[in-house]
Amino acid sequence: MISKKQKEAVTINLDGKEVEVPAGVNLIEAAALHGKEIPHYCYHPQLSVAGNCRMCLVEMGTPMRDRGSGEPILEEDGSPKIGWVPKPVIGCATDVIPGMHVKTDSETVLDCRESIMEFLLVNHPLDCPICDQAGECRLQEFATDYGRGYSRYEERKNVKPKRTRLGPRVTLDDERCILCSRCIRFCQEVADDDVLGFVDRGSFSTLTCFPGRELSNNYSLNTVDLCPVGALTSSDFRFKMRVWFLKETPSICPESSAGCNTLVSSREGEIYRITPRRNDLVNDSWMPDSGRSLYKEVRSEDRLTKPRTDGQDCSLEDAIGAAVAALSVGQVGIVGSCRSSLEEQFLANQLAKGIKAQKFLRGHFGDDDGILLSSDRTPNLRGTLLSGFASAYPKDNLSSLALALKKGNLDALVVMGEDLFESKVDADSINGIPIIFLGTHENATSQLAKVVLPTLTSFEKSGSFVNRNFFLQAFRQSVPGPAGLLPDIQLLSRLLNELVEESFQGSDLDEIWEDMARPASSPLKSLCFSDLKKGCVQLDGSKWASLPFVEKKALHYKPASPKAAKSS
């Protein structure tokens, strides 16, 4: 596990109580560590500090010192005399200093909050009944918690554009914008695509895109998450669902080896949106737009929902039976997948061992955006190494399988989702060999397969992936899979138990983990699946440091230099 750098602690006085906080944090973070909320809009822990909303105003003072001698000045009772700053200060831009006194609940502070809430609301349209943000809106929350509860505003409200298309995926309601500039800073600082800015001044300031540009980068939807109000909305999610009906399940984005932590929001078995989940070691609070639409694959037309043998729909039992029969004779080849979970890869490897099958694997590679879409477009390539399924770095094709087929070395194939014919395998070279296809979506290989065992998407099952930094991270089932299907690990353990004598493989995640962690040499030693609930765990990947991993330098990721790897 990565040990958090131990920061020095300093003592401050928070609302009359001496508390310890790490050196260098600001007052918002310091107070939060001790259960005190300093409400804020513009501050975001992973963006630069703008200090513009003024919601986080608090009172601050420091121990006074004599100008001449530098000696602390004391009160009559011997306690240090505090020099209070005459004006309230913003908590987001004020870092803790030893001995500092902070008031977060004084009359002045409460008045500041009331007045900021009033100011934020005077020109706000308050169209909560039709606003997507309602239910997760900071303006609503803080108005309830810190507002005055009545309005003194008699004048007409400002009118601004209500429906600006900022880009293909983001729609802006300028009237709701509280001008916190989070979205602008995000585009500048994280997405590296400086397209947003304010025009006009004062209360007429309006968020917009630079002329001729649009907010179309692959991170644009993060601005929607960041926006504390309903100004930026996802064109996809807009008006689809009230957020309080949604169930949120923690998950991991399967798009690439970056392993973004996500929340999958669903209602009654249907997914409505995917949003990033904060993990400061992996993805901060962001994820690519492309990963957010992956849930659409769950209900796509080419989804495999029915088991098949020889092109005919059949029962799952019949399909398993046919698969067992086909795999019981001759030399079997297993084409694993970097998209399978660690547990699935472990079982596939057990199966390969048990029936002495040959193993094949390919990678899927693309361009690296240097942020959170890595060039390894699979979530679990490193899992294939850790599970023992693979020991070499895969190519982007299955040429070794093509060679084995040409030589006529194989009598049956198990294929985990891959399409052989997009992987440099000739259709002719199959030459009637039975293919047992386990996968979620139709492809040329599934169409040719003797047996099709439909499996579940990562939204419909639980398991774990190992990301580019060897962080082991769990994802959990958000929605049920298609009726009658089994999770991949159950299918694999069935095959294993039926094909291998004396195999009693359990198909429960905890049982599989017991098996995975048992060998003394296992990199997963002393871990169990429920450990992952608490957060990600970094595994020791030094053994593979010399492999030619394709990922480029990116957010929270540095490629191990090949030289360093060799010498170690």
Next chain:
Amino acid sequence: MIKKKTPRERRIILKHADDPNYSNRIQCYQREGGYKMLSRALKMKPEEIGEEVLKSGVRGRGGAGFPAGMKWKFLDRKSGKPIYLICNADESEPGTFKDRQIIYKDPHQLIEGMMIAAYAIQAKQAFIYIRAEFFEGARILEQAIDEAKKKAFCGNDILGSGYSCDLVVHRGAGAYICGEETGLIESLEGKRPNPRIKPPYFPAVLGLYQCPTIVNNVETLCNVKHIMEMGGDEFAKIGKPNNTGTRIWCVSGQVRNPGYFEFECGALTLGEMIFDVCGGLMPGRSLKAVIPGGSSAKVLRADERFSGKLKDGTEFDWGIEDIPLDFDGPMAAGSMSGSGGIIVMDDTVDVVQAMANINAFYAHESCGQCTPCREGCLWMRKITKRMCAGDAREEDADLLLSVANQIEGRTICAFGEAAAWPTQSFVSKFRDDFIEKAKTGKPEAKEPLQLI
């Protein structure tokens, strides 16, 4: 009774400004001894110049009155980053028109002052950030810089000293907030002039391009030349302790002879300025109110009494006419001398309308970055506009005060105070006028126009 003598102007900065035989060309400036000080200064050690400026006690003429020598001391010289000097020529505070006189009539004085200052702080590059509306001023300055460069008074290897510092004119973006020093810096960097948060962005440490930067007003920088000519100690004898040098006061409003006047600090009172120097009010009028330091300064009511103790311990009890015109006088009276813009209002002025006018300015000029100023300024403007349109309510006075109180002290930059102080002072000092508006302000109901 002996009639008191009208105090005489003492023109140092504006010495040549209105001389018919003087132009803004370099020949005139040199004829009068211009640029001699620069060549002497370049032979001194930079720190020595800083010392003289510190000794002179000269306070900033841009509004806040911060001692220039001290500001220079705060400069972060250890960072190893280049140092910049910026002349703030954005002059946009309503009621202020002094920097314009210098720029239009004696630009070389500013250039010489700047180059001495630049050398003193070892600036790598100097800028004059000039208000967008001063088209002609920018042209004059550019011409003057051209002339000065040809004679090696600025630019490369100034007067063969080995010290180089380029000077460029940057035209502003047409907004009042560009005059706030951190807003100015953002604007100079090519961005919206959103003022920066302090801490951490104190210009002397993290200014232009995050490098140490000194921002000084036009008049302040001109003073540097005179300080060096006289010596800091000698300069400090002009005016009063803590209020050294002269100040250019801009008088506008309802006086007979408005204009700009340069006096030693404390040489005259507000009464002498209005009634002697500016020829008093129009016949039959009486004084109602004076804003002593540009529209941001708190208004003074003609019949107010101001009493208390000055910093040096002397007690005072002034009427409005007794307020000494320096830095500390208007401050002691609860207002400020700000940018030196004295706005005089007689009894024909409707203070609610005056307030509405000021509020319109601040609502228009707020950069819109921080919540209290952005929303508060427009709200105040909407209220006073409505009051003037005949829809005043008695509770508006309290509401205005409350809104202003919710702005003051809670914003990113001092614009918040600049916008809140007028309202706070107008409403509390002329409360009756605001209440009265609610009673009399309703225009007579007109017969609806028959359309058919």
